[in-house]
Amino acid sequence: MKIGKLLRDIHHWASPIAMLPLGIMIVAGLFLMLKKDVDWIQPPTQRSAIAVDGAPDTTLAELYEAAAAIPELEIGDWSEFDRIDIRSDRGIAKFIAPNRWEAQIDLVSLEVLSLEYRRSDLFEQIHDGSFFADWVKTFIFLPVGVILLVLWGTGIWLFFEPYYKRWQRSRRRRRG
Numbered sequence: 001m002k003i004g005k006l007l008r009d010i011h012h013w014a015s016p017i018a019m020l021p022l023g024i025m026i027v028a029g030l031f032l033m034l035k036k037d038v039d040w041i042q043p044p045t046q047r048s049a050i051a052v053d054g055a056p057d058t059t060l061a062e063l064y065e066a067a068a069a070i071p072e073l074e075i076g077d078w079s080e081f082d083r084i085d086i087r088s089d090r091g092i093a094k095f096i097a098p099n100r101w102e103a104q105i106d107l108v109s110l111e112v113l114s115l116e117y118r119r120s121d122l123f124e125q126i127h128d129g130s131f132f133a134d135w136v137k138t139f140i141f142l143p144v145g146v147i148l149l150v151l152w153g154t155g156i157w158l159f160f161e162p163y164y165k166r167w168q169r170s171r172r173r174r175r176g
Contacts, residue, residue, distance in 0.1 A: 003157075004157070004158075004161055007154040007157050007158060008154075008158060010150065010154050011151060011154040011155060011158060014147045014150055014151055014154075015151060017144075017147060018144045018147040018148060018151065021129070021140055021141055021144040022144055022148060024126060024127075025127055025141065025144070028123045028124075028126040028127035029127055031119075031120075031123040032120065032123050032124060032127060035120040035123070039116075040119065041119050041120050041123065042118055042119065042120035043102055043104070043114055043116035043117075043118060044114075045087060045090055045092070045094070045104065046090065046092055046104045046113040046114045047090045047091065047092070048090060048091025048092055048106045048107060048108060048109075048113070049106075050091065050106065050108045050109060051091075052091065052107075052108055055088075056091070056107045056108045057108075058107050058108060058110065062110060063084075063093050063095075063105060063107070063110070064078050066105050066110040066112070067081070067093075067095040067103055067105060070101075070103050070112060070115060072097075072099075072101045072103075072115060073095065073097040073099070073101050073103055074097060074099055074101075075095075075097055080097070080098065081095055081096065081097060081098075082096045082097060082098050082121075083096050084096070086107070088107075091106060091107050091108065092104045092105060092106060092107060092113060093105050093107055096118060096121070100117055100118050100119070100121060100122060101115065101116070101117055101118065102114070102115070102116055102117070102118040103115050128141060129141030129142075
């Protein structure tokens with residue numbers, strides 16, 4: 001079997017296998033590319049209005065109490081937070097709950113500056129396949145990534161093959 005025929009066959013049969021998971025990855029990836037530009041995807045990071053020289057006197061326990069008092073976060077214990085992101089340059093702490101709500105709290109006044117639903121984490125989970133199940137991430141989305149790499153390589157070959165053949169023919173004509 002010639003290499004061109006083999007690569008065309010691989011390209012032909014690998015494409016439908018990768019179609020659905022790849023489509024999901026692309027759509028979720030497009031949303032992720034826009035997450036800093038579209039507030040609906042990820043809430044914009046607020047800035048504290050209070051300027052402080054040095055570190056604020058607020059303790060983590062005080063920050064936790066302020067965040068735990070927000071009913072939308074549905075937090076009963078410190079360990080239940082998905083993550084806490086302290087932005088010292090902006091004077092805020094972001095508390096992200098497992099239910100995808102995000103509270104941005106001023107590090108000095110403990111005032112809630114923003115309370116919004118955060119969709120970017122959902123799009124990240126959809127993009128890598130972990131939204132569906134961990135095994136989907138490993139056994140479907142990872143192989144589709146490999147298939148995409150193969151499609152890229154075979155596609156390059158299929159694109160340049162006619163130019164290469166034409167170049168070979170013209171070279172033979174000139175010689176002979």
